[in-house]
Amino acid sequence: MYNSAIKEKISCLDLKGQHQQIKSEVFEAFDKVYESTSFSGGTFVQEFETEFAQFCKVKYAVGVNNGTSALHLTMLALGIGPGDEVIVPANTFIATAWGVSYTGAKPVFVDCTSDTWEIDASQIKNKITANTKAVIGVHLYGQPFDIESVAKVCKEHGLFLIEDAAQAHGALYKGTPVGGFGEMACFSFYPGKNLGACGEGGGITTNNETYYTHLLSLRNHGCTVRYFHDEVGFNMRMGGLEGASLNVKLKYLPQWNSRRQEIAGKYQEGIKNSKIKMQVQPEWSKSVYHLFVITTEDKTGLTEYLSEKGIIPGLHYPVPCHLQKAYTHLGYKVGDFPNAEYLSNHCLSLPMYAELTDDDVAYVVNVLNAY
Numbered sequence: 001m002y003n004s005a006i007k008e009k010i011s012c013l014d015l016k017g018q019h020q021q022i023k024s025e026v027f028e029a030f031d032k033v034y035e036s037t038s039f040s041g042g043t044f045v046q047e048f049e050t051e052f053a054q055f056c057k058v059k060y061a062v063g064v065n066n067g068t069s070a071l072h073l074t075m076l077a078l079g080i081g082p083g084d085e086v087i088v089p090a091n092t093f094i095a096t097a098w099g100v101s102y103t104g105a106k107p108v109f110v111d112c113t114s115d116t117w118e119i120d121a122s123q124i125k126n127k128i129t130a131n132t133k134a135v136i137g138v139h140l141y142g143q144p145f146d147i148e149s150v151a152k153v154c155k156e157h158g159l160f161l162i163e164d165a166a167q168a169h170g171a172l173y174k175g176t177p178v179g180g181f182g183e184m185a186c187f188s189f190y191p192g193k194n195l196g197a198c199g200e201g202g203g204i205t206t207n208n209e210t211y212y213t214h215l216l217s218l219r220n221h222g223c224t225v226r227y228f229h230d231e232v233g234f235n236m237r238m239g240g241l242e243g244a245s246l247n248v249k250l251k252y253l254p255q256w257n258s259r260r261q262e263i264a265g266k267y268q269e270g271i272k273n274s275k276i277k278m279q280v281q282p283e284w285s286k287s288v289y290h291l292f293v294i295t296t297e298d299k300t301g302l303t304e305y306l307s308e309k310g311i312i313p314g315l316h317y318p319v320p321c322h323l324q325k326a327y328t329h330l331g332y333k334v335g336d337f338p339n340a341e342y343l344s345n346h347c348l349s350l351p352m353y354a355e356l357t358d359d360d361v362a363y364v365v366n367v368l369n370a371y
């Protein structure tokens with residue numbers, strides 16, 4: 001029977017449980033980094049790059065300092081710069097667009113679909129100009145976007161396809177891990193991600209050796225031989241401690257993702273309130289549920305109600321990219337991308353992390369059904 005009593009606070013994300021489980025392993029790995037003093041790049045980062053490439057079933061992986069840098073360097077490796085345009089979904093975290101802007105290129109936004117909330121492939125053609133060089137598709141909330149549909153448009157118009165996989169470590173598109181479908185794929189290892197470093201981290205995967213070699217140079221001051229700089233580069237190496245923590249965590253990622261999928265299934269099957277809508281999951285998609293986002297007509301009312309019951313939801317994301325103040329100069333206005341705008345005005349993220357207990361999940365479901 002539903003118990004309406006207030007439960008101890010259940011946050012949208014809580015990293016403590018995960019890190020308590022693996023604390024001894026991580027600290028042991030840190031001791032090895034200290035013994036070797038391999039603090040910037042080095043053996044532990046290289047080990048992670050090898051393992052992560054295998055995990056994604058691609059040839060190469062390049063570790064960098066964060067996911068935003070991954071997007072930035074990917075644009076540079078493709079030769080994108082001033083005067084160029086890159087198509088980006090309006091419904092994403094702002095870093096997807098930053099990677100474009102940092103090069104001097106222009107992000108051109110498109111709407112998401114009304115059901116999957118992923119980039120709408122049917123709207124891309126209308127945004128292509130003579131200056132368009134690439135499309136960034138985002139595997140949003142851990143769910144792959146419609147890769148084949150977007151890739152078809154890119155092929156027809158000679159555009160690069162980039163995957164923003166920052167939220168989708170281990171997600172499957174038609175049975176294959178994301179990360180190898182485009183020219184390159186960009187990952188974030190921010191601590192709150194499904195695979196998160198003890199610190200900041202990011203990565204790029206590719207099957208193209210030329211891109212791989214160029215990325216190694218770009219992240220390391222534009223050099224392949226120390227003190228000889230072939231181009232303007234950046235200090236964007238991954239740290240040894242971050243690489244070591246990711247080596248430990250990568251072993252656990254499949255079981256953590258499996259638990260997220262189990263929790264998502266309980267939400268999907270258990271929540272029967274017609275006031276709440278959930279992201280549609282296409283049959284070709286296997287999400288890893290970095291986030292579990294819902295929509296409701298009364299976001300403020302539901303937020304207050306959940307808070308009263310000890311459930312703290314998240315917001316992903318309260319303002320779509322095209323309406324951010326930073327992009328006012330691009331001239332977008334309210335009404336340009338109605339699906340992304342509806343989502344931003346009506347979305348909430350439910351608690352989602354592998355350490356949630358079945359009782360926690362049942363409590364969230366019961367509270368929502370009683371709303």
